[in-house]
Amino acid sequence: MRQGRLPFIVGFLAIPVILYAVFVIGPYIQAFQIALTEWNGYKAPEFIGLQNFRDLFEDEAFTSALKHHLWILITLPLATLVIALFFSFLLNVGGGSGKNGTMTGVRFSGFYKVVFFLPQVLAIAILGVLFQSVYRPTESGMINGLLGKVGIAPVQFLNDPKIALWSIIGVVVWQSVGFYVVLFSAGMSSIPKDVFEAAALDGAGRFTLFFRVTLPLLWDTLQVGWIYLGIAAFDMFAIVQVLSVDQGGPDNSTTVVALEIYRQVFRYSELGYASAMGVVLFFMTLTFAALTLRVTRRERIEY
């Protein structure tokens, strides 16, 4: 069937390619050019070489944003993956050993999975609004209301620059855990039962099974999870903008690069400078993904 082949290929690809080139590829390429200019969006952009990048590293808001990403990059994946692994272990192996050494999940594990996954379908901007009530600094806040009942002074979750960032990371962990519980559970159930049976026959206990059998077989899934969460750590825009005081405050203690870019564009009209931040963000994301893939590379276990 060769006739009409070329018109068909062109016809089917034309619209998606044009749309994608105009709104995605074009802007990505232009961003690198704009980053080398000073531009307020109206006058013609003026070429200033690498000046924007020099300015960046004297910009206190920007450098503290970089520092925050480093913290988020370490804590967000670590906390999320450890909690998710713990729960998927309980859900899939926590029910004790069955008759022939097979591992069974706890009862209602299906129910728990449905509940845990729920925050994943809600918009992060909406969760930001919801967590304003959770973190409110008086007895009217959900957490401080409880703390007050046991006589603990209210915690300034969002107003104290020392803990504001952690409060915000907490929301993202809260939202993400369910996703990885479902992902790991799927991974665990795809491991053939006889692997477990063989190990159990050799006298491996529940924890040995988990750390020596399940975990190594889940390595690929864990790696994917780490990359996903790492990429999320470089974003954080919606949650910081909606939940933090003064958008990134107090005193820039929760700001992230994405928020600084947004601010430069829509508050100060520094389009060249904002693009330079975007370029830095891009290289950070790329470096992270490449490093993770390299460091965590292992022989794939086939089963």
Add this chain to the structure above:
Amino acid sequence: MKTRTDLPVQTGTPASASTPGRKARAPRSRRSGGAASGLFTSLSHVALAVWALLVVVPIVWTFVAAFKTNAEIFGDAWTLPETWYFDAWGRAWSDANIGRYLINSVGVVAVSTFLTMLLGAMAAYVLARYEFRGNRVVYFMFVSGMMFPVFLALVPLFKVVQNLGVHNTYQGLILVYVAYSLPFTIFFLTAFFRTLPTSVAEAAFIDGAGHVRTFFQIMMPMAKPGLVSITIFNVIGQWNQYLLPIIIVPADQNKWVLPQAIATISTQAGYEQDWPALMAALSMAILPVIIVYVIFQRQIQAGLTAGAVK
């Protein structure tokens, strides 16, 4: 693991059976295996139940707060409303326009997801099934889009949208949604089309069906499971978008979509704000999603995790 790493699992020593105090809080757990195993199961249930509460309580609290008065919302967090007032829901619907934002979101997402799937499937099919010069180039151009942070493109994207005259229009928002959903859609569907058998399409060609007809009548129905997963992925992703709406339709309040509206209203809110109405608005944004999620939870979980499992 936080709990008892040294627990002998298989053997189950009878001694640990006599610690009933530990188990008091565990809901309805039955001890099946040995006693140690039973204790472990009970503790598992406690841990799982605690997390389930952590997830559910803030959401339920928001629903309840929608029935409170302003004064009650700024009083003790853990009291129920004296009287259950329903009128905040009415105010949220009419004064805060939540009804309108809900309809906007449904309209935008319906059109943009449909277009994403149509264009994505067309491109993916051609890239998966037809050899031609430049095939790989086009494929990698699409897939590389998954690696770039949207914020890199923010400035030029904003300018492109302005120059095309689609700033503050739904056309602009929909086109941008579609464009930014294409990389993952094409990545996933190309892999999916490759797994489908070639024989059916060949038989269709022999029977005289053209390329276009084969695609719509043979390949699309065969690809249904993959299409369903990615449709769900795109619906949820586009429904929850926050960044793109606030840069593309910021000006005209009547065009706002739901997450954008809720977040903007709340960040502008002071203490004189109608908080019960805000809580009701928040509940109205959350409830439909929860209902849809509970009905389709299996498909939704599969759709959202589709990208992560190979």
